[in-house]
Amino acid sequence: MLLALFLILVAGSAQAAGLVVDHTSVGTFATIPQSAFTAARQKTVAWYTHTSHGSQLYQGLTMLADEGYAIPPGFTDNYDTDLGNANWDTLTRTWLDAHPAATLVMWSWCGQLSWMSDAEVDAYLAKMQALETEYPGVDFVYMTGHLDGSGPSGTLYENNDRIRAFCRTNGKVLFDFADIESYNPDGTYFPDGSDACEWCQTWCEGHTCPTNCTTSYGDCAHSHCFNCYRKGQATWYLLAKLAGWNPAGTVPVNATLLLLE
Template identity: 45%
Template sequence: MDALRRLLVIAVLVAALLAGPAAAARAAPLIVDHTSTDLSAVPASAIADAKAALHIAYGHTSHGSQLVSGMTGLTSFAGAPLPPSTYAFNEGGTGGGLDLDDYFAGSDLGNPDFSSWASETRTYLNRPENHDVNVVMWSWCGQVSWASETDINTYLSLMDGLEQEFDGVTFVYMTGHLDGSGVNGNLNQRNNQIRDWCRSHNRVLYDFADIESYDPDGNGYLALGADDGCNYNGGNWAQAWQASHVEGVDWYYCYPAHTEHVNGNQKAYAAWHLFARLAGWSEDGSTPTPTPTSTATPMPAPVPGIVEAEDYNVGGENVAYYDTTPGNSGGAYRHDDVDIEAIAGGYTVAYIRNGEWLEYDVAANRTAAYHLSARVASPNAMARMEVLVDGAPAFTIAVPNTGDYETFVDAAAPEHPLLAASRHNLTVRFPVGSMNLDRLALLADQPDAIPGGDATPFDPNGDGLYEDANGNGRTDFADVVLLFNQMT
């Protein structure tokens, strides 16, 4: 080895040593949402580990301050599951508190634009006095409400770039606060864009919007037009909840900006859940281990035909499905984290929660316009399904109130996309859950008979063109005449 090459190798080794150990790639996404607000589930040891391990920088404006207001109030809440001082925090982590540099920058993710926060983060992390910072959080104010898909892609790209540049730092993604526009509004669409990225790229998400979409009892209000002040088309869920519960026991005053106290409480509980998870705590109290899954390739379901809900792809969490709770709560059919129950004549995917999804492979044996229906059960009229075909939105289904989780009906999507005779991937997403899914029926549209023809048109080679226009079993000049007569 010549002297120049030897110096180069030594330089690379020195650089690697100085850089220190790189952060391990996350094997699964860490999603903190309304299901992460049971503070009593987080043990004192996990809180202590978070205080010992984390040095957090949090950038925000008024809406983002709800977390800190809630955390501040928690430190004097007599009804807390642990002594209130357990949840102490301050800048520097003195006196046994969590190290939280609040307002480390004087802006948020959309102020003054959608990119300045990234350069502020880079400048902050490159200062020698901030060398120990290992968690960075930024929140939105109201900008997601009018953000375009491109704006959110800019945010995701900048976050990804920072993660690559500062591989010892965990960057926490956030959704934007509610604005009353409901499930179909731009806000929820952009928030879903953030959620999808975090799930598919194994990132850390504090789902601000989802947390304030639910009251502490798990009742959802997004589909009822909930906004950041907890107002919805039936009143104000937070004020009603506070009025029916005991202040100082069930909830506490914390004076969060733009919203009600109990919403600030929930934000604080979820924040401590996040910190505990980042420090290594698992929700079930164990050390997380990968779930063994089959690597076999399933046979695609033939369509037109029926796709049973329980026959989703193999591959495990974040490959074949995303489920928010560990284990199969129904205890039937499969041994992973999707909840499956036995019902008369088969199985149903049950206990479906917001944000979960399933993937299926299907093989279309003919090119045609297709329609989709789902056999579903739900005790409310808020549940909703979205089905992507090969990654592109194709079907939407509004799930009706069937009375309970055991009464199934068929709900149809209004769309009729054209699918080629080929293998396709279906992603069935549940932006609003609280439902059970028995099966899907993906069927080809059948054209009406043409006046003057012998029968309904027939597609002899499955290419979707129905060359036998008169349905007499032949493709000849009579079909051309019939079609020509329809144009006159």
């Protein structure tokens, strides 16, 4: 009984704590068990809509598929439009109404967060909340925008932080696109970088990078292939977590253990 109470509390806390996928999630990819990959493939019915920058996630998944990590069959990659489309939420409703088995929706930014006002960012957050209310069985993934080289003093940094703060405060699911670009695998921070991932080339010159990562601007739109590869790893972390995987020995941040005498 005590164990059951604990598990209930942990489950509720996990939902309240939300999920942030960032550069630390990339480093956890190697610990994902095969059972979690299998569960994600079985449970994921996703719609990912984006333009060129957002294609980096799917290119990363494709690179990993070359290594044996088959993309979930229910993952729909929609290279068509992005969050700059004023009707993105209406398009989402149309797709969800036609796909009642959907479990996940993700939309990517292009460069819009580099100039958007606070009010425009808040409008994005409000639309996401409205969709969550209308489709309670679907996970909606919030995103930050790609780096643009403007650094911590830029509008992009401010808007990304606005989205991060909202997601953490309200227990949302966040794919932190910019954070993944900001750190190399050693954890070195590059606050003034761009989506080109300038540190990626240097890293791959001095370390072993994936064998299918051979070009700076090949199939990885606007960026180095290692950036795409890492975003693919982060996407798998996201899918595994949403499918129920909880890394061994970890407890949600707000989990409370009820001790009975």
